[in-house]
Amino acid sequence: MSRIIAGDEMRHHQAYSKFVKEIFTIDPSEMMIAFQHMMQYKIIMPAMHLRESFGAKGDVFGDFSAVAQRVGVYTGFDYVDILRKLNTMWEIDKITNLTAEAEKARDYLMNLPDRMYRITERIVIPNTKFDFKWLLPA
């Protein structure tokens, strides 16, 4: 089931990356700066505000994220991996006619995967047993 969903997501990913690729040909500097802004801000999970009943906004997101990482579904290394792939896919090293600001943005993006890899190596994922209400017997 996860595989069929991933198949859909891959098609959608290809479509949106094609949009970006086309924008890179029309408006390269602004596209580069936008890309850099997003990576500097960090890509957050859409479930950032995940909470349980009677809980506060976002209160279980951290625990959920820890579980997803220790299961290996989505880790910091995946994040670095995606970054590398995007840089390659959009061939940002080959884009010409950039403004000075966009050149700086590109430098940042080219160095980011290695920098993030080093940070990710140092992250320790907790082995805590969490008690999610989702698994409580009704």
Add this chain to the structure above:
Amino acid sequence: MSLKNIRKEVMLSLEKNINLFVDKFLIPAEKIWQPTDFLPNSQKDTFIAEVEEIRELSKELDDDFWVVLVGDTITEEALPTYESWLLDIDGIHQNPDNGWAKWVRTWTAEENRHGDVLNKYLYLSGRVNMREVEISTQHLITDGFDLGTSSDPYKSFVYTVFKN
């Protein structure tokens, strides 16, 4: 021209080919898989036996697995948040309707199958407190999100590429 107006021009220029994108990257309802293709068919007499099988297999999977599946399901079920965010991007509008809005609706319609199939599977598994899952889902849609893209199409597309 302001940066915002240039973006609008770029969006207009991409929109000219949007139907090609829809045809190439999205799949019509009759051709694509539907949740029921992967679930026990409740019109058949084998339904109960198939549900039993899911429940037995589900017992063997550990809690971490279910937590991740629940979180993913809730994330998928918060689709209204993503659709309203996309429809708010500069250059995408429904009034008057443009090609981008058609793209977003067609994409949303495909995505909607994900939460649907996962939700039904969780329900049948017997391993999950569905009422708690439903409460979290309702909260997540209420709470929305802030991705830091504002309504900028360039930033928003980077986000969608990364996330998919």
